[in-house]
Amino acid sequence: MRVTSDEINQAKEIPLIDFINANGIDVQQEGNSSEPYYRVMEHDSLVIKGNKFYWNSRSEGGFGSISFAMTYYELSFPEAVNRVNGHEYGSLTNTQSVEKKPFQYPDYYEVNETAVIKDYLTNERGIDGRVVDWCIKKDLLVQDKKENAVFKWKDRSGKVIGGDRQGTKHIDSKRGTFKQIMPNSAEDKGFTIDVGRNPDKIALFESPIDMLSYWSIKKEKVQGTRMISMSGLKLKTLVQTMKDMKQGGQPINKIMSCVDRDDAASRFHNKLKGVLNKNIFEDHRPSHTKDWNDELNNIINKVQVSSKKQSYGR
Incomplete structure (x- = not known):
């Protein structure tokens, strides 16, 4: 997949908050009115201020809609450009979400x-x-x-x-x-x-x-x-x-x-x-690890080590 320089420049023009609203990502405004920032409700460690964003829990950040699309949706650069350009933006610069489409399971x-x-x-x-x-x-x-x-x-x-x-x-x-x-x-x-x-x-x-x-x-x-x-x-x-x-x-x-x-x-x-x-x-x-899947695998590993020790002792 390739994108042209015109397509890249077009995507760069889209304010980050407009891209977020166009994709129905729920955000909450915080801070004072003169210096507001936005927190993504679904991932509350992901913060947007102007065209910058930072995802604290993942130690990732960036600038602009293309970078955000790559990080948030796990897209390649060309895929992110197409994603950004694939919306009708109009005047979406306020924080009101666009009308969300009903879910349709594919x-x-x-x-x-x-x-x-x-x-x-x-x-x-x-x-x-x-x-x-x-x-x-x-x-x-x-x-x-x-x-x-x-x-x-x-x-x-x-x-x-x-x-x-x-x-x-x-x-x-x-x-x-x-x-x-x-x-x-x-x-x-x-x-x-x-x-x-x-x-x-x-x-x-x-x-x-x-x-x-x-x-x-x-x-x-x-x-x-x-x-x-x-x-x-x-x-x-x-x-x-x-x-x-x-x-x-x-x-x-x-x-x-x-x-x-x-x-x-x-x-x-x-x-x-x-x-x-x-x-x-x-x-x-979880008591000993970051999350429950790590906890599960920690238990599995301990059982495997114990089984090996018992087999060696026979």
Whole structure:
């Protein structure tokens, strides 16, 4: 894919906040009126000031819409230029979001094969094969034509209202693999699994991988729990989950913070601790590692080392 110098110059002209609004990225204005900056609600460590941005939790930053598109959407330079130029901007320089299109799940991308995602999730990420098989059986996890794992977000009626795409191939980026929240996914929802018919507990995670890792470790201890991935750190996902449970007549006796142990997640965790009743709030963050997938693989490695020692001692 190639882009011309005119196309590059055109993309450079687009103010960063206009690109953000045109893509329906939810931001909150902070700071004073003379020097405002914007925080991306989905990733609250990602801050925009003028045409500059900085993603604190990932130690990445840049200038302009092209650089932002490359970082946020994991695009190559030509792909980012085309993404920036692919919108009608008009006058979008205020912070009001453009009208968001309804989510449409691209089921034509699905394939019947699941071997690649099963191999990636079980052998590379360490997730219990029974957990993976259960998600596939419930049509919550599918493989797409590009061999990505697609985690479907479903409402109470079973309608798909959003999704996460997790790459299975290594790419040259700090994240290591392709990751995407599908465009126009419900802003206050996420990948959700109910363990038990009438859950009275909520467990909050940053990603589907972390959620399934936690379940793999805890196994039968996870009972009566609605596990939900916020696909980031989104307080509004918890708020909506609480509303949904109360409307369904389900009491909420416990809210468990299962987020990462990094600066951004710690701020979110402390925010929850400050606003929730201390009788229902519980800290379920990983004890020894950054996130629950690291915790899972740490446990697997210890078991493997122990098994080798026992075999050598015979």
